[in-house]
Amino acid sequence: MPDDQTQEHRVLIDPYLDWADAQPVPIVEGYSVDLLDVETKPWPRFGMEGAIVHLKARADFTTLFLHKLPPGATSAPVRHMYEQLVYVLEGQGSTKIDGADGRDIAFEWGPKSMFALPLNARYQMFNGSGREPVVFAVSNFLPLVMNLFINEDFIFNCEHEFPERLGPDGYFEGEGHKIPQPKGPGLWETNFVADVSGFKLEANAARGPGSTSIQFILGNGVMKAHTSAMPVGTYKKAHRHGPDFFIFNVTGSGYSLMWNDGEEDWVRVDWRHGVVFAPPEMMYHQHFNTGPDPARYLAMNLGNRRHPFTAERKKQAAAIGVDVKEGGRQIEYEDQDSRIHRLYLDELAKHGAPCLMSEFMDEQMLLDRMAETV
Ligand SMILES: [Fe+2]
Known part of the structure; x- marks a missing residue:
């Protein structure tokens, strides 16, 4: 040597x-x-x-x-x-x-x-x-x-x-308790979730039309899990944050896009059971449901609502669902690259699924943005 x-x-x-x-x-x-x-x-x-x-x-x-x-x-x-x-x-x-x-x-x-x-x-x-x-x-x-x-x-x-x-008796059998939150997604403390695909979620419309989610504190620890679902024919808003989030597709099908601010090229990840991916540090990412059923993912990371662990996690807790124009980390639909909705409509057509964004929001605004940039 x-x-x-x-x-x-x-x-x-x-x-x-x-x-x-x-x-x-x-x-x-x-x-x-x-x-x-x-x-x-x-x-x-x-x-x-x-x-x-x-x-x-x-x-x-x-x-x-x-x-x-x-x-x-x-x-x-x-x-x-x-x-x-x-x-x-x-x-x-x-x-x-x-x-x-x-x-x-x-x-x-x-x-x-x-x-x-x-x-x-x-x-x-x-x-x-x-x-x-x-x-x-x-x-x-x-x-x-x-x-x-x-x-x-x-x-x-x-x-x-x-x-x-270890928590109280019952936490490893799926019992738990809800921790009230003034805003943002629901927070549930337990040690065990029998089936992530069936856990009841709460409305979290700030992240997208019909979006639902729940955050977990597990083992009275510092690690966090959260699960979120998108209704049929919808997609979430793009956002970004620090690294070390591992995302598992739980139910449904679709895809995610990831890109660096100012870059035109996307990294695309197609969803299916067994796939895990992670958005790199401060890379924008956006999740899309293209299937006939609600699409749900599970994410794991270090730093939860009780113990955020890093200054970055505290910043993220404050910035979740807040528009980048207001100092947050989320791109509102009206500000997104018009190719994003175009690609979504093309993918829905391939899968024979309808776009239902208009059930939850003014989809015409997205279509107008697409038309302006053709
Ligand atoms: Fe994210």
Whole structure:
């Protein structure tokens, strides 16, 4: 090894990436990844198969892993000094958590379940089926703690317990409570959502016609999930914010566009179950429903309404749904690139779906804008 590559002489080290490179599993990259099409390999650290997913928009704090458990298999019991949110893509299983407060917690889950694995709580995952594999994605803030402590042993073998992260009885069975908000989307605290596709959402029309959403605080932690839906024949308004948001398509079909301010070219991601993508830092993004059913997504990130964690997250909380012309981060329909509505109408025609924007707003304004720029 040349002198400048010895450990003592290395600079610009990213301990998390060093750790990831040393894992015996594939690392996949991209603006978007189809998680149901990713090769996995045995990952002894977790006692499951896995892969590491590094989306282009991944920044300093969070990462994404994919895990598979064969029929009847059980993962290794692990605990770690990072919070983790789980989204189940396929299969039926259960999780056992050794509660620091003496409680033995066990709960069952299935496709489209989402739940928290609280900070440093020891857990095991079980595939309850004798025939079908289990596939699930996890989002966590291992990069943050690995780059801070630079000590794998501390992160995976710390004995400190955090009973305050487990929540009341029932939180792992889907019970929870609503936290009243003066404005913006509804906020719900729990540890477990049995089926994200069926969770009742609340009106959030500031983000688009008929748009509904709910934000979650899970495991009394700092990570956040939110889910949002668009009615048939509609799309949301474009907006932008910081990085590290991982977005899963939950129901329906459609697409998302992402672009940098002032650039004409878009990055396009088509939606289907299994696809995850992340809008890069301050890149505008906009979501479109082109199917015959409401389209719903689930997003995970670090920093929630209770604990925003960064100044950027506090800014986003204040700017959500606010027009860029008024200092916010959202592009109103009348200000958007006229090609956006044109593309949407073309995509709807391809899928035989009607445009229903006029049921929720003055669609003529969008059509007039298109006509002006032809
Ligand atoms: Fe967004």
